[in-house]
Amino acid sequence: MPKAAPLSPPLSEAPGAVLISRPEIDKRVGELAREIRARYLDLDSPLILLCILKGSMFFLSDLARQLDLPLEIECIAVRSYEGKESTGMVELVKDVSMPLRNRHVLMVEDIVDTGETIRFLQEHIGQHNPSSVRLVTLLSKSSRRVRDVSVDFVGFDIPNRFVIGYGLDLDGLYRNLPEIRALD
Ligand code: IMP
Numbered sequence: 001m002p003k004a005a006p007l008s009p010p011l012s013e014a015p016g017a018v019l020i021s022r023p024e025i026d027k028r029v030g031e032l033a034r035e036i037r038a039r040y041l042d043l044d045s046p047l048i049l050l051c052i053l054k055g056s057m058f059f060l061s062d063l064a065r066q067l068d069l070p071l072e073i074e075c076i077a078v079r080s081y082e083g084k085e086s087t088g089m090v091e092l093v094k095d096v097s098m099p100l101r102n103r104h105v106l107m108v109e110d111i112v113d114t115g116e117t118i119r120f121l122q123e124h125i126g127q128h129n130p131s132s133v134r135l136v137t138l139l140s141k142s143s144r145r146v147r148d149v150s151v152d153f154v155g156f157d158i159p160n161r162f163v164i165g166y167g168l169d170l171d172g173l174y175r176n177l178p179e180i181r182a183l184d
């Protein structure tokens with residue numbers, strides 16, 4: 001009997017070439033954790049790490065475990081990409097469910113591309129009257145920026161290539177790749 005076609009290619013057949021290897025990611029995440037800690041040494045309440053779902057889940061879980069600070073974790077979900085193109089329209093899929101008033105919020109993003117998502121979130125989170133809002137992103141495609149957004153901590157500035165892995169997806173797939181790969 002012929003075998004059924006797999007639903008999606010196995011990870012070993014993921015497209016593209018490795019852009020950032022797992023050891024490079026781990027090293028940089030550790031450095032970011034130390035940079036961030038140094039900025040929050042005088043906290044008056046536990047820091048809130050805001051996971052921007054779904055792309056940031058792996059980055060946040062690694063970063064949080066390297067970050068030697070009292071912290072809480074909250075999630076928010078937005079959508080803007082279809083396939084390899086940003087739609088330019090940011091949609092709130094799931095809002096925060098805890099008060100952010102008078103709290104220090106660090107938004108954790110997988111990648112800042114045009115900046116539309118972050119501009120939307122900075123405004124949205126700002127309406128909750130937090131004490132401070134900062135942003136850490138693992139990746140930045142600064143050459144693609146259309147919105148002038150301030151990014152406090154950047155892991156890697158990358159060229160204008162579509163990337164997958166370590167949380168980043170192509171139509172929902174490949175988030176579980178351990179490294180970051182660039183498509184052609
Ligand atoms: P922006 O709103 O254009 O800055 O895009 C931000 C969001 O688009 C990110 O949070 C990602 O979810 C997605 N995105 C941008 N570039 C890539 C990419 O190269 N691979 C996968 N997702 C991406």
Ligand code: MG
Nearest residue numbers: 055056110111
């Ligand atoms: Mg994202």
